[in-house]
Amino acid sequence: MSLDKSAVTSVPIHDLMSRRWSPRAFDVTRQVTRAQLAALLEAARWAPSCNGVEPWRFLIFDRSYDDAGFWRAFECLTDANKRWVKNAPVLILSVASPDPLSGGRPNRYTQHDTGMASMCLVLQAVSLGLIAHQMAGYDVDSIRARFDIPEDCTPMAMIAVGYQADPEILDEEIRKKELASRERKPLIERFFETQWGRSVHL
């Protein structure tokens, strides 16, 4: 079961990137294996980072490994997200850590680099036939308190990972989102040529 919502691009891009999207219909009957999980983490681990400090942490909640732990994380989600994440087998929280650069200099790339590592994790999921959906809709204070996340670290995205299910399992409101076409702003609004605001010429 997979939904094709490939990106509409002016020139072809790699399959991994064009096929990736953020589905909500998870198959509650299919688990992510430990070997698959290892591949997701290895992909994130090998992401680039400023000065190579790897300023990220990932907290794994796998219901097939620690069911109670999974639900303790699940309870931090917004009600809107709970409606579909209840079927996901794995949640992974990305966290930016203030690891300093060489010489103890402050690192202004911690959130940026955490995003890069998460992106690699998500693309590795796609390559394994899995789906991954990153969320901001959770209670940061609650997740911090429940899982002892240090004050100087910043929880970023809660990432649901699993297998695609038929959108029919979703309630009507969420199913509409699942089936809607993907949209992006025109290239010229985000990509500039030499000068700020000057649209790229392609």
Place this chain on the structure above:
Amino acid sequence: MSLDKSAVTSVPIHDLMSRRWSPRAFDVTRQVTRAQLAALLEAARWAPSCNGVEPWRFLIFDRSYDDAGFWRAFECLTDANKRWVKNAPVLILSVASPDPLSGGRPNRYTQHDTGMASMCLVLQAVSLGLIAHQMAGYDVDSIRARFDIPEDCTPMAMIAVGYQADPEILDEEIRKKELASRERKPLIERFFETQWGRSVHL
């Protein structure tokens, strides 16, 4: 010409991610075409973002399109980076923009999401047989002033893109870095199972 410095992983990861690294030996004789550039930008464009606001901007400096503009950006690099970036055909600056979430809410994901878009751009480069190297080593104030980047936007990575050249073109100090093996911290230092600090069990 390509150097194989594939990631050493406990389980296989997708080729795009395992082959990616950040080389310094660029082939000054080979340009990035506009079609290749379009693919890099499309890959970034279709990255995920919180609330779909796409809180990134990319500023392109292509010496085959605007030679003077390229060198004006180049001059903002540190001396250490100038020693190898001088051979790169294209520089791309990623910038985080404070685009608000729906309802005008503040967006705490701007740098995180910009990192995700850059990661897609870099992986697209790998898929095209190009190399890409992200740098923090440039003068942020200077690049902001030269290219009219608004005060509320945050320049993140300067990304050199082009083709791999023989490491022999590099001076000795940089060539050593080019040929050194890639390293990452052990998985258990960055990836936790259910509780902060508890190493993931794989």
